[in-house]
Amino acid sequence: MTAIDANGRDAAARDAVGPGDVVAVVGTGTMGQGIAQVALVAGHPVRLHDAVPGRAQEAAKGISARLDRLVEKGRMEPSQRDAALKRLHPAAELAELADAALVVEAVLERLDVKQALFTALEEIVSRDCLLATNTSSLSVTAVAGALKHPGRFVGLHFFNPAPLLPLVEVVSGHATHEAAAARARATVAAWGKTPVSCADLPGFIVNRIARPFYAEALRIHEERAADPATVDAVLRESGGFAMGPFELTDLIGQDVNEAVTRSVWESFFQDPKFTPSLAQRRLVESGRLGRKTGRGWFPYGSEATAPSPRTAPPAPAPGSVTVHGDLAQAAALPGLVEEAGIAVVRGEGAGETRPGWIELPGGARLCLADGTAAGEAETAVIHFDLALDYARSGRIALAPAPTVGDAALREAVGLFQALGKQVSVVAGIPGLIVARTVAMLVDFALDAAARDVASADDIDTAMRLGVNYPRGPLAWGEEIGLDWVLTVLDGLHKACPTGRYAPSQALRGRAAAERAAARKSRQEDAS
Incomplete structure (x- = not known):
């Protein structure tokens, strides 16, 4: 139950950065503009800053145009748009962010750039200003490592497009104070988003656990067991996923998806479970990056024809x-x-x-x-x-x-x-398509929960809201049976003994407990 204070207010909201408090966003690309729009619509005065002269003004125009479209679609009142735009202020200099209660950074994914930015901000903003990075691939702990007061520093990992997707991963670095993380969660919730808490480990929740969804599809393609259109169709129409991995990576951008995979792999000291795909590397090297270049795994454009999945011709049913x-x-x-x-x-x-x-x-x-x-x-x-x-x-x-x-x-x-x-x-590969993908997702989720990356509830919430999976992987594993998941992975590990499919100790322990409970139940039924 939500705690209520003596004035009848939600105690979590009481700790949030208030609607009248200034929120600053540094970096005005797609993510920066999206985060600024979220804060603006939530009622905050918003300061926009970019190191490149003129970009903050251009970003403000972009946000204004998006709010105009919301009005045209009937999703925002004209008076609300006008009030929001009055609160939006491009800032030419970092010094103009001095009165911010929260600064969110969405600049280039380079550790030195981010560290230099926050080191400068620390000399400008007040001691109680919350500092946050939207990084998806760097260590929050490392970014905060250059600060004098890293306890107020958190990761706020929004998902693109930020105004539409509900999930925000709130990442606590090694030195982050729990009070700062709690304030960040409360602020995100007050903005109408769903916060999940996670530790500062490579990939956080979503980018760590989602790797097999892409990796297994790429492996199936590399083994020539099925073509991309067929893999996508099976995972959509049998697995219940909203999009197949090939069409999804085309939407994300092959360069972006491959970079995240490589970053997580390198951060885990080249653990074979996270090995990148040579096929995807070649696609990136060829410049076929997906929708943004008109060609990725599939062609795009007004004259493009999407390939059809492999489908068997009609056959008589047995009696x-x-x-x-x-x-x-x-x-x-x-x-x-x-x-x-x-x-x-x-x-x-x-x-x-x-x-x-x-x-x-x-x-x-x-x-x-x-x-x-x-x-x-x-x-x-x-x-x-x-x-x-x-x-x-x-x-x-x-x-x-x-x-x-x-x-x-x-x-x-x-x-x-x-x-x-x-x-x-399709070809007779171990685990087929959906079974091996789901088994790997379940195992990754169990391993993450066992390592305190996040709670079981937050893991399932993150995977449902962040990447739109039909089930949270932990709930899915309970539904299909962890002993069966273990059997699938043991078979894959035997067929490919590189360590890629080696079941986690968390899965082995949970599957053993499941088997013991089933034996006890049968014994009780027989007695």
Whole structure:
């Protein structure tokens, strides 16, 4: 429950930088303008400063134009716009920021530049002025390292576009006082944003945990298991992600995304879990940076044609299937098959805890991706991918073993088509597409929580709001089962023993606890 003081005010809001207090923004690029707009709309007088003469005035014009568009769309009253613009003041000199209660920096991502700026600001602003950096790749502790009073220094990592995206990571450096972090969180909340607290470790929350979403897609492409359009379609339509990683990196900018990946990798002393992609490096070197250059993984422009995902042609559905064992994460499938008018026979092991499968009329087995390649199976196996919701998903990926004939593959394709799904047949790589991506996201999130990067709730909130994931990865892991996640990663680690897929100790411990709880529950049911 939110604490209320004697005057009936929200205690958190009481500690925030007040609406009448001056907020200064240094650096007037896209992020700087966005942060300034947020503070301005929240009621603050805003000072804009840029080291390049004239840029602050140009930035003020840009903010004014965006507020005009909000008025045109009916999202802001003309009187509110006029009042806000009266509070917006370009500042030619740093000395004009002396009365600021909060200064947010959004300048070049260079440690020496940021340190020089804050060293100068420290001589200008008052001792109780909160100093904040919007860095996404540098250490907050390192930026504050040159200051006389680093306790008031925090990271305020907004996401682009700042006026629209709700998440702000509030980063505490090694010397940050908790009172300063609390004041920053309260201020961000008063601006209508959702703050999450995190430690000053490489990538913070989102840029650390999101790495596998891009990295696994790039790895699948490099292994020639599926083309970018198919990977994107499967992750959207089966995994429930709002955008696929290839189209998303085209939107972000391949140079920007690759730079963040490289920064996190280097900050973790080249840990193989964060290894950058050679394919993406070559794309950047070729100048194909995405939407901003008209070409990235996909072409853009008025005459560009987006490539289509690989989709299997129509195939007849089998008349019946046999379900063996417990399908666990895919437990909804037998019911969906029956609803489609296909007979379901319960075979041996129905209801048991060992991994189950669906037997097709020709004898091939449909098995949920488990981290092994379909080609490793001794029997005719077709792996199917994980889905966020098998009832609602519009696409499924299938990977047949080399021993699977065309007739058996058509039975599998026809079965899922009868459930209303498009089918993408891909190469038999371990973990397929969605399963390996989600397993890695869950493991990264568990590892981050175990290392006190952030709380479990803040991690899930950050991933849902910062990158629009359909589930927070920790909640997703609980839903699909951590023992299954461990099985997937163990299989991937065996296939690629570089350390990239080595499960974290946090995952191993949680999965063991999950197995123990399941055994206890079965024993109690049997007694």
